[in-house]
Amino acid sequence: xxxxxxxGSRAPKGRAPHRRDERARLAVLHAADDLLAERGxxxxxxxxxxxxxxxxxxxxxxxxxxxxxILLDTLSEDAARQxxxxxxxxxxxxxxxxxxALARFVTRDPAGxxxxxLIGEAQHDPEMARLFHERWLDPQRMRERALxxxxxxxxxxSSELDVDAALDALCGxxxxxxxxxxxxxxxxxxxxxxxxxxxxxx
Amino acid sequence: xxxxxxxGSRAPKGRAPHRRDERARLAVLHAADDLLAERGxxxxxxxxxxxxxxxxxxxxxxxxxxxxxILLDTLSEDAARQxxxxxxxxxxxxxxxxxxALARFVTRDPAGxxxxxLIGEAQHDPEMARLFHERWLDPQRMRERALxxxxxxxxxxSSELDVDAALDALCGxxxxxxxxxxxxxxxxxxxxxxxxxxxxxx
Amino acid sequence: xxxxxxxGSRAPKGRAPHRRDERARLAVLHAADDLLAERGxxxxxxxxxxxxxxxxxxxxxxxxxxxxxILLDTLSEDAARQxxxxxxxxxxxxxxxxxxALARFVTRDPAGxxxxxLIGEAQHDPEMARLFHERWLDPQRMRERALxxxxxxxxxxSSELDVDAALDALCGxxxxxxxxxxxxxxxxxxxxxxxxxxxxxx
Amino acid sequence: xxxxxxxGSRAPKGRAPHRRDERARLAVLHAADDLLAERGxxxxxxxxxxxxxxxxxxxxxxxxxxxxxILLDTLSEDAARQxxxxxxxxxxxxxxxxxxALARFVTRDPAGxxxxxLIGEAQHDPEMARLFHERWLDPQRMRERALxxxxxxxxxxSSELDVDAALDALCGxxxxxxxxxxxxxxxxxxxxxxxxxxxxxx
DNA sequence: ACATAAGCGAGACGGTACGTCGGGTCTTATC
DNA sequence: GATAAGACCCGACGTACCGTCTCGCTTATGT
Numbered sequence: 001x002x003x004x005x006x007x008g009s010r011a012p013k014g015r016a017p018h019r020r021d022e023r024a025r026l027a028v029l030h031a032a033d034d035l036l037a038e039r040g041x042x043x044x045x046x047x048x049x050x051x052x053x054x055x056x057x058x059x060x061x062x063x064x065x066x067x068x069x070i071l072l073d074t075l076s077e078d079a080a081r082q083x084x085x086x087x088x089x090x091x092x093x094x095x096x097x098x099x100x101a102l103a104r105f106v107t108r109d110p111a112g113x114x115x116x117x118l119i120g121e122a123q124h125d126p127e128m129a130r131l132f133h134e135r136w137l138d139p140q141r142m143r144e145r146a147l148x149x150x151x152x153x154x155x156x157x158s159s160e161l162d163v164d165a166a167l168d169a170l171c172g173x174x175x176x177x178x179x180x181x182x183x184x185x186x187x188x189x190x191x192x193x194x195x196x197x198x199x200x201x202x
Numbered sequence: 203x204x205x206x207x208x209x210g211s212r213a214p215k216g217r218a219p220h221r222r223d224e225r226a227r228l229a230v231l232h233a234a235d236d237l238l239a240e241r242g243x244x245x246x247x248x249x250x251x252x253x254x255x256x257x258x259x260x261x262x263x264x265x266x267x268x269x270x271x272i273l274l275d276t277l278s279e280d281a282a283r284q285x286x287x288x289x290x291x292x293x294x295x296x297x298x299x300x301x302x303a304l305a306r307f308v309t310r311d312p313a314g315x316x317x318x319x320l321i322g323e324a325q326h327d328p329e330m331a332r333l334f335h336e337r338w339l340d341p342q343r344m345r346e347r348a349l350x351x352x353x354x355x356x357x358x359x360s361s362e363l364d365v366d367a368a369l370d371a372l373c374g375x376x377x378x379x380x381x382x383x384x385x386x387x388x389x390x391x392x393x394x395x396x397x398x399x400x401x402x403x404x
Numbered sequence: 405x406x407x408x409x410x411x412g413s414r415a416p417k418g419r420a421p422h423r424r425d426e427r428a429r430l431a432v433l434h435a436a437d438d439l440l441a442e443r444g445x446x447x448x449x450x451x452x453x454x455x456x457x458x459x460x461x462x463x464x465x466x467x468x469x470x471x472x473x474i475l476l477d478t479l480s481e482d483a484a485r486q487x488x489x490x491x492x493x494x495x496x497x498x499x500x501x502x503x504x505a506l507a508r509f510v511t512r513d514p515a516g517x518x519x520x521x522l523i524g525e526a527q528h529d530p531e532m533a534r535l536f537h538e539r540w541l542d543p544q545r546m547r548e549r550a551l552x553x554x555x556x557x558x559x560x561x562s563s564e565l566d567v568d569a570a571l572d573a574l575c576g577x578x579x580x581x582x583x584x585x586x587x588x589x590x591x592x593x594x595x596x597x598x599x600x601x602x603x604x605x606x
Numbered sequence: 607x608x609x610x611x612x613x614g615s616r617a618p619k620g621r622a623p624h625r626r627d628e629r630a631r632l633a634v635l636h637a638a639d640d641l642l643a644e645r646g647x648x649x650x651x652x653x654x655x656x657x658x659x660x661x662x663x664x665x666x667x668x669x670x671x672x673x674x675x676i677l678l679d680t681l682s683e684d685a686a687r688q689x690x691x692x693x694x695x696x697x698x699x700x701x702x703x704x705x706x707a708l709a710r711f712v713t714r715d716p717a718g719x720x721x722x723x724l725i726g727e728a729q730h731d732p733e734m735a736r737l738f739h740e741r742w743l744d745p746q747r748m749r750e751r752a753l754x755x756x757x758x759x760x761x762x763x764s765s766e767l768d769v770d771a772a773l774d775a776l777c778g779x780x781x782x783x784x785x786x787x788x789x790x791x792x793x794x795x796x797x798x799x800x801x802x803x804x805x806x807x808x
Numbered sequence: 809a810c811a812t813a814a815g816c817g818a819g820a821c822g823g824t825a826c827g828t829c830g831g832g833t834c835t836t837a838t839c
Numbered sequence: 840g841a842t843a844a845g846a847c848c849c850g851a852c853g854t855a856c857c858g859t860c861t862c863g864c865t866t867a868t869g870t
Contacts, residue, residue: 019867021815041326047856056817061858116325119381123322124243129383137382165390169397173374179321179381180339181331188367195371195397221836223846249825258848263827425841445730451830460843465832523785524729527722528647533787541786569794573801576779583725583785584743585735592771599775599801625862627820653851662822667853 020063027053028060029077032070037110041117044071068121068128071114072135078111079136085143091151092197098147099170099189106178116178141167158200169196222265229255230262231279234272239312243319246273270323270330273316274337280313281338287345293353294399300349301372301391308380318380343369360402371398424467431457432464433481436474441514445521448475472525472532475518476539482515483540489547495555496601502551503574503593510582520582545571562604573600626669633659634666635683638676643716647723650677674727674734677720678741684717685742691749697757698803704753705776705795712784722784747773764806775802 031053035044044067050057064070082105086094106112118136122129144167151157170192177184233255237246246269252259266272284307288296308314320338324331346369353359372394379386435457439448448471454461468474486509490498510516522540526533548571555561574596581588637659641650650673656663670676688711692700712718724742728735750773757763776798783790 019815024816040328045856046858050817054817056815056819057858058818058860059816062815120322120325122383123318123381126242133383162393165393168375168379168384168390169371169394172376172378173370175378175381176374177370179325179377181324181335182370188370191364191367192371195401199397221846226847247825248827252848256848258846259827260829260849261847264846423841428842444732449830450832454843458843460845461832462834462844463842466841520729524726526787527726527785530646537787566797569797572779572783572788572794573775573798576782577774578778579785580778580781581774583729583781585739586774592774595768595771596775599805603801625820630821651851652853656822660822662820663853664823664855665821668820 021059024053024055024059025063027055028064028070029074031055032067033074033110033114036071036114036117041121066128068118068125068131071118072131075111075114075118075136078109079105079115079140082109082111083140085147091147091154091156092193092201094147095151095170095197096190096193098144099174099193100186102171103174103178103184103186103189106175107184112178119175119179144171155202157197158202161197161200166196166200223261226255226257226261227265229257230266230272231276233257234269235276235312235316238273238316238319243323268330270320270327270333273320274333277313277316277320277338280311281307281317281342284311284313285342287349293349293356293358294395294403296349297353297372297399298392298395300346301376301395302388304373305376305380305386305388305391308377309386314380318377321377321381346373357404359399360404363399363402368398368402425463428457428459428463429467431459432468432474433478435459436471437478437514437518440475440518440521445525470532472522472529472535475522476535479515479518479522479540482513483509483519483544486513486515487544489551495551495558495560496597496605498551499555499574499601500594500597502548503578503597504590506575507578507582507588507593510579511588516582520579523579523583548575559606561601562606565601565604570600570604627665630659630661630665631669633661634670634676635680637661638673639680639684639716639720642677642720642723647727672734674724674731674737677724678737681717681720681724681742684715685711685721685746688715688717689746691753697753697760697762698799698807700753701757701776701803702796702799704750705780705799706792708777709780709784709790709795712781713790718784722781725781725785750777761808763803764808767803767806772802772806 028049031049032044035048035052046057046060046067049055049067049070050060060070064073083098083101085098104112106115115136118132122132141164145163148157148161148163148166152159152161152163173192174184174189177188230251233251234246237250237254248259248262248269251257251269251272252262262272266275285300285303287300306314308317317338320334324334343366347365350359350363350365350368354361354363354365375394376386376391379390432453435453436448439452439456450461450464450471453459453471453474454464464474468477487502487505489502508516510519519540522536526536545568549567552561552565552567552570556563556565556567577596578588578593581592634655637655638650641654641658652663652666652673655661655673655676656666666676670679689704689707691704710718712721721742724738728738747770751769754763754767754769754772758765758767758769779798780790780795783794
């Protein structure tokens with residue numbers, strides 16, 4: 001499903017021999033992204049993507065089992081950049097930056113709409129929910145956990161801190177506001193950090 | 203859309219004149235509910251509801267513009283009972299009871315699945331999101347606000363408390379966990395209350 | 405089905421007590437007629453008639469089993485006037501006048517469209533065909549036969565004449581031309597008479 | 607609409623590429639034919655055809671605008687065989703054979719019911735009438751005219767004969783009898799020929 | 809060097825559900 | 840007791856996409 005991550009070595013001229021066509025792959029991802037932005041999740045259809053990307057339906061079905069898989073691919077590419085977890089520096093400050101980035105992503109970045117749409121679709125389709133966990137939620141949670149754990153290990157945070165509970169207490173309200181279309185001012189995020197981590201900062 | 207709750211005075215024998223047929227209305231709501239529980243949101247179709255409720259499609263279209271309107275009706279009936287806001291007694295304790303009820307509702311009550319599905323669908327359809335706000339989110343938030351405000355007025359809570367921020371900090375994590383299929387132990391909820399309201403209890 | 409032909413004795417003021425409402429009856433017939441003229445047979449629906457006649461559907465169903473019955477009623481009223489069979493005078497000349505009237509009726513009279521539509525519908529529905537025979541074709545044929553028979557009896561026509569064959573040879577081409585939208589010049593009709601009756605005129 | 611009659615050169619194995627599927631086409635035509643014979647024109651529905659032919663509705667709509675177009679196709683295939691115009695030999699005798707074939711077709715051949723149904727439907731729908739002329743009536747009339755004209759050219763028939771009038775005088779009664787469900791004995795047809803062409807035979 | 813085999817565009821196919829129209833039955837209130 | 844009004848169940852309409860399929864074309868190897 002995920003390609004060999006555009007292996008930088010190969011020159012992207014024209015098309016590979018009888019390997020996957022990178023141009024088609026990108027056209028599909030962009031078409032899906034655009035359609036989601038323009039018409040919402042329900043306005044995205046395989047036929048619509050194929051038409052806009054000037055690609056045969058079969059080409060889509062060959063590489064992606066469903067439209068959510070396509071969106072998961074676009075999310076992977078976009079979110080990786082926007083939602084990187086700080087791997088060094090003071091942990092509380094890093095958390096603050098991460099949460100602000102998250103708030104920005106889900107309220108202002110078009111790619112954030114993809115994330116919200118996928119959370120939405122996960123409510124409608126259990127198999128898709130499983131995939132969503134596997135491809136996004138679980139890996140991202142792993143990285144988030146590592147961040148706080150680094151704080152505990154470094155003595156910045158109390159070892160009493162329940163890492164998962166804290167992460168949900170921090171991310172939950174941000175995502176919830178985004179899902180309900182509410183605004184997320186900076187001090188709302190700062191308040192969450194103060195309430196959730198405050199007691200545990202050493 | 204919601205009828206005046208079958209004005210108790212009239213005997214429910216047979217059918218109303220050339221007015222709405224209460225039996226058909228209930229059959230539709232139950233069929234929708236059942237289908238959602240059994241096959242998920244994407245498994246709910248107007249045709250499916252009509253077939254199971256032994257009702258003509260036209261009868262559904264006459265009274266509900268779309269399947270989400272049907273689900274909003276079922277939510278109104280079910281959630282009203284499960285998610286009543288305490289209107290008297292100590293506010294913090296009332297809040298605790300409400301949040302525990304909310305956690306139970308969204309994780310264990312079949313009707314809670316309806317709520318999650320509607321949050322999900324709101325990500326896919328802006329018009330539906332508007333309706334969802336109007337029919338559920340906003341009224342419920344009004345009631346939640348009244349609860350905390352009562353605490354402030356009664357001197358139980360500091361007047362510094364940002365009511366909306368607190369409510370999202372409390373409900374957000376609970377809903378988020380439900381949306382991601384996580385469990386919600388009682389102490390998770392208690393922890394949220396402690397972190398969010400603790401500083402403001404007088 | 406056919407009312408007692410607007411028994412002239414009763415004053416047509418308002419509506420009769422709990423007898424059939426003559427105003428409704430006429431409104432239905434006219435609405436049906438108008439709709440047929442404006443939108444063709446397929447554009448005539450019970451709902452459409454009811455709406456245009458400002459009449460309840462039930463009122464229509466109470467008095468007419470189907471829309472063709474309504475059209476049969478309008479035909480009876482209109483055709484009786486236009487297609488009267490000459491009951492006295494020279495028979496060949498009478499036949500000529502009758503056939504010219506028939507040609508005029510099916511090509512120019514709006515009520516003629518009703519006749520053509522009913523012939524058409526008879527091809528689609530055997531039960532309707534039976535009714536059409538009973539209510540129009542057979543009685544009219546009876547009258548036509550009487551005309552030629554009078555000629556034979558009076559010695560104007562040879563007794564060798566096969567009356568039914570002659571009538572179909574005369575009416576068939578006229579109706580067929582109307583059904584296929586062709587024009588019917590006077591000499592076409594005169595030619596039919598010459599060919600069909602010529603040999604038998606004594 | 608009518609395909610180039612399955613160009614005999616290509617082997618009919620499997621299905622054509624992304625071209626029309628001949629098996630589906632035939633299944634539709636036969637299903638339509640059968641349904642018309644069994645249940646009459648009003649009993650023919652696109653859904654019914656699709657179900658009986660084991661074909662998707664969309665496949666029907668892709669190739670035929672309406673059910674009458676399907677019936678026109680079945681008529682073309684069947685009538686061509688049954689109603690061929692004699693292209694050589696004595697013209698009067700040829701006409702006789704043609705008219706007997708026509709009488710047989712419209713009274714006994716199941717495909718004749720299709721012709722009657724189409725004449726009927728033409729009364730209900732002007733656009734359909736136009737198409738019916740274009741696809742059947744006009745071409746067939748052209749061929750019929752050629753037959754009589756050949757007789758005139760060959761000196762078998764007087765040049766005074768009004769070809770179109772004669773054809774309607776011949777075919778009209780036959781079709782009319784079929785439309786009204788009457789029987790058509792051989793001598794009825796022979797009588798028409800005698801009356802209509804007799805005077806003009808040289 | 810060229811046959812091969814994979815990816816590709818195109819699009820027909822059997823299906824499911826959509827939202828609408830009209831059919832014919834019913835119930836009620838009004839006159 | 841007939842009528843206007845209109846809700847009801849039902850069947851068909853014509854459309855949009857689904858996911859599968861077959862086709863003819865293109866092109867970089869791997870003999």
